[in-house]
Amino acid sequence: MKIKIIIFISFICFGCTKINPRRPIEAKPSTTILKETIKESIKLNKVEDTKISNLIKKDSIHNYILSPKGYWYTYNTKINENTPTPKTGDLVTLEYNLSNLKGETIYSKEILGVKKYNVDKEDFISALQSGIKLMKVGETITFVIPSYNAFGISGDGNKIGINQSIISTVTLINIK
Template sequence: MKHKLLIISLAFLALASCKTPEARKPVSQNSGSFFKESVKRNQQLVAQEEERISEIIQKDTAHNYISSSDGFWYYYNQKSTQDSISPDYGDLVNFNYNISTLEGTSIYSTEEIGTREYKIDQENVFNGLRQGLKMMKEGETLTFLFPSHKAFGYYGDNEKIGRNVPIKSTITLNKITKEDKLN
């Protein structure tokens, strides 16, 4: 009898302890405030850089700056007078460029970088350089003012350019070799 009572008690406890499973509650809830703060910081950084660039442009009365729809500014050092073509996707361009601070202090000289070749939109170069080359014609030299998000951004180049550094770059497009579209 004692044995039966023990079995019935254990069975009752086992049934009583069985519940339907409950969903686990999240350890923390993300309200999105980190992302909102990050966006706000980036907007402030862009506004500060654009204000700095605007001040440089206003002081430089020797050049006629053009505002690009891609978010940077430029002027022509040497403009092509011929009806020439701009490079398209896959075209090989041969060019020289330098990089300096917005005030003109050299970071990388043309000699340090050397003559480069780049297949349009098929290799890794910084965003502003890619967009600038696509708008140039053979034989042109342009000087660009790139905010940091069009240059090397948050990470810099891990060598001479720090994080969030706007840059000035003079680019000469020497030659465009059109991609053979038949292959």
């Protein structure tokens, strides 16, 4: 009987104490880290934009157009006929290559092969997703793409590095 009383008193004394919640070991990241990251990204984008501007200034043969999406393009072959351009959901057939800003080939069109692309329904280089919708069958356009419209801070995990701007020449073969 004494044991039951001792257990009962112990339970009342120790079982009803207020439990203090555990506090997190790490504090939440401050907004200053986010602000610093944004500032650094803006600096990197300015450096990329300067490199692209210098490349375009050196090319006196082509007339480059700045798209609202932030990439540059020039027509190598332009079709003046009133033919349709691709729209969302169309299946297009195209050839393209990728090179760096020095003009060195990263992936040739022979390696990449002919690509069938369902417009805006598949993952693809974001600048080319937009740029393909400017094209008519038979046209060839060269796109100069900053990294933030290409493979970004991760690269492609193979030949395209982090924050690397690229050039891509695309020929639209067919629209279905």
